[in-house]
Amino acid sequence: MATILLTGFAPFSGKKTNPSWEAIKDLPDRYAGTHRVVKVELPVTWEGAGEMLERVAQECKADAILSFGLSGAVSNLLFETQAFNYGGNYADEDGLKWDRPYIPDPKAPSRVTPSITYTQAQNWIGSTATLDQSTNAGAFICESVLYRLGAKFPKIPHLFVHFPADSGNSEFSSYQGKMPLSTMRAAVVLLVQGVFQNLLGVGYTPWGDRSILPTPTLTVMRPDPPRNFWPSATTDTIMFSTFARFSSVPPVAGLQIPTSETPVSLPEDVLTGRCYSASGEPLHASTTVMARTWRTYYGSDGLLQIKLNKVGDYTFPLRFELYGVTTGGYRFVQRFHLHYDRDATGVIPPTQLGVYRTSVELLV
Template identity: 30%
Template sequence: MIQQIQQNILLTGFEPFEQEPLNPSWEAVRALDGWSCQGARVAARQLPCVFGSALQVLDQLIAELKPVLVICVGQAGGRSQLSVERVAINVDDARIADNAGCQPIDQPICSDGPAAYFSTLPIKGVVKAMRAAGIPAEVSQTAGTFVCNHVFYGLMHQLATHAPEVRGGFIHIPYIPSQAARHPGQPSLALETVIGGLRVALQSALTLQQDVIEGGGQLH
């Protein structure tokens, strides 16, 4: 009997940063560790919220797991929906220091890389499927210029140059309620809702061969 090799999905979240007691991206991602989807198994891993080191860890994980899909997840306090990111830009421009005390300003992520990379996820299909499942979701046109964008750009550069057949992308998630209670007026989503949205994203990314064509742009 021939044993079928298990395919891997790499799903990453971040450690806490900016005095937060937790990072909802990691709380959501780790809940899906070991979950099977379309014949592939989720490997949830945590990335440091540190420029440079986060990409070193990510590159090691990709080399080790040889995933068929990579989705990185990060916290975006102030957003009210799951934000499926469209584009990563080649610049680090940190408003605050990372967890190692580094604060790069206007520095390229990759000196010989292109100005930007687009996600290779079916971003509009993912958003449509999330909304159909009752989960607030949107296409986002900016992943910021902090460690989230740093990881998103580094991921897409790594896949473009070494594994172009592998889909990859980034999803930002809001605060969860326990965090929003510490930031009055900020929106939040229940952790269970975020986890459900990530399940939908993984299923869509593995099953949709072509993205859907529908409006997802913004005026401003």
């Protein structure tokens, strides 16, 4: 069993909330059934934050620690690359100032760096949020936490990321930098998954409440004319194309598609299709989903080519469902309605197979 400790901060400076805690407090406590995600709200005090951090990390036997704080001066996520062993002359919530080393031990290092690198964190977050890096952690409680992580737990994977203010909370209206809380939470989800999968040896698994990520929006243009048709005297195949734009959806796990005009078949565990009759009866049709002209599946545009091979005799209309999985563990389905368009006389022209997207939704 592996354990990741997440830390955020309590409100300070008269505020009622702190996004560094709001973004993590409601995340699930279990990962893949047996692994733990422990969350703790640190006080904004020089003595209390460090004491609680060390105590909880030891009690839960943390295998990795991801810490977060608030900076109203940034507009993006900010990865702190170093911390020094000396506090700034700033008063905490108890009114105490700390213009001396965080750890007054002559053997304590003067400077530490997080064991999780900026590049690792950036790769895990992907296009979900912009992650900048900083060499100045602020000489306040946040830097003291990062310093203690490096000095006390150097062999445990750890990092510290500053969040902007919550753009949806009016109490932060005077802050310079803001970001939706949902984006911060989505970034935390991806960091947790990245650590579990890449540093702690836990396989990929869906994790996180589905409300963490915004609902994807898909724009589907009129498809290319189908190359073959059902029913047909010469073929049992339909192939149609649809242009889809996925926004606010994290990368599909492990899927890298080179730029090519040649369609590339997608793994069934990434994208798969199912075909049904108008009454909802499952149809035995083998499905191949291919993509082309996609560099990656990273929240970008792409052309999907869907190939259906029928088994048996079917009558139109048909329903086709395209299922996918995002890195955040969210399954989604895009539904199509396939039918023949009749002309004014009621005749079905052989080239008028209509393909329309009817809905898209996230699944539990």
